[in-house]
Amino acid sequence: MDIIKFIEEEVEDKCKGENNVFGYGIWSHHIVIVVKYAKLLAKEIEADVEIVEIASLLHDYAGIKDYSKHEEHHIYGSIEAERMLKKLDYPNDKIEKVKDCIVSHRGSIQKEKNSKEAICVANADAMAHIENIPSLLYFAYCKKGLGIDEGAEWVSKKIKRSWNKLSDEGKTLIYDKYKNAQKMLNIALK
Ligand SMILES: [Fe+2]
Ligand SMILES: [Fe+2]
Numbered sequence: 001m002d003i004i005k006f007i008e009e010e011v012e013d014k015c016k017g018e019n020n021v022f023g024y025g026i027w028s029h030h031i032v033i034v035v036k037y038a039k040l041l042a043k044e045i046e047a048d049v050e051i052v053e054i055a056s057l058l059h060d061y062a063g064i065k066d067y068s069k070h071e072e073h074h075i076y077g078s079i080e081a082e083r084m085l086k087k088l089d090y091p092n093d094k095i096e097k098v099k100d101c102i103v104s105h106r107g108s109i110q111k112e113k114n115s116k117e118a119i120c121v122a123n124a125d126a127m128a129h130i131e132n133i134p135s136l137l138y139f140a141y142c143k144k145g146l147g148i149d150e151g152a153e154w155v156s157k158k159i160k161r162s163w164n165k166l167s168d169e170g171k172t173l174i175y176d177k178y179k180n181a182q183k184m185l186n187i188a189l190k
Contacts, residue, residue, distance in 0.1 A: 003088050004050070007057050010084070014065050021067045029135050030128050031057060037131075037173065038124035044169050047116035051094060055081070055101030055121045078102040107165040123170035126162035130174050133159070133181050152188035159185075 014020060015027035022030075035056040042052040062069045062076035069076040078099040085095045100114055101121040129136065136158060140151035163171070163178055171178075 001088070003085075003090060004053055004057070006088065007054060007084070011057050011061055011064070014061065017065075019066060020064045022064065025135060026060065026064060029132050031060065033128040033131050034059065034121070034124045036124075037127040037170075038120045040173060041120040041123055041169055042117070044173070045116050045120070047120050048097070051097045051101065051117045052120045054085070055098045055105075055117065056124060058084070058098070059102050059105045059121055059125065074103050074106050107162070119167060123166055126165045127170055127174045129162045130159045130178050130181060133184075149189055152185045156182060156185040156189070 011031060012027050015022075015024055015031070020026065035053055038052045038056040039049055041047070042049045058077060058081045060073060060077065062080050063073035065080070066076075081098050081102055082095055085098065097115060097117055101118045104114065104118045105122045105125050107122065107126055133155060136155045137151060140146045140154045141148075144151070144154070146154055159178065159181060166174070
């Protein structure tokens with residue numbers, strides 16, 4: 001059985017579910033992008049690509065399944081991952097590595113990133129925000145109800161915070177997109 005295919009289908013299915021308050025976009029415009037960048041980084045810094053891909057697919061899973069778990073989704077997510085991967089007979093030492101990536105993926109949680117794999121997932125999570133300006137603008141204008149300039153400023157600050165969390169490898173991979181986004185947002189502010 002292809003474990004990654006199974007997990008992909010499971011996560012995408014939950015993203016389509018009624019309980020997912022983020023909408024299907026969290027799959028198409030976030031998880032898929034996190035997976036892409038995490039795998040690129042893994043190749044760059046010689047991390048384990050399989051661990052990185054599984055952890056990226058599952059990193060926000062707990063909050064997608066059940067919004068009441070969103071605040072602590074890094075902790076619930078690692079518990080869910082363990083449960084799922086044990087059922088799939090995934091080796092225990094690898095399960096621990098996946099769990100570590102999920103627990104430490106949040107930039108706002110100042111938890112030590114213990115492994116190369118955890119660095120890849122946390123970086124890719126921040127990179128996905130920088131890549132996905134339309135979703136952030138949508139959130140600023142439609143969900144937060146901000147005005148044109150305020151919304152642009154909010155997005156500009158948000159991606160700056162994401163940028164500041166990145167490792168040098170992450171910054172190199174996304175530099176052009178970051179600079180272009182900031183240029184566009186600054187024009188919007190004038
Ligand atoms: Fe997250
Ligand atoms: Fe995320």
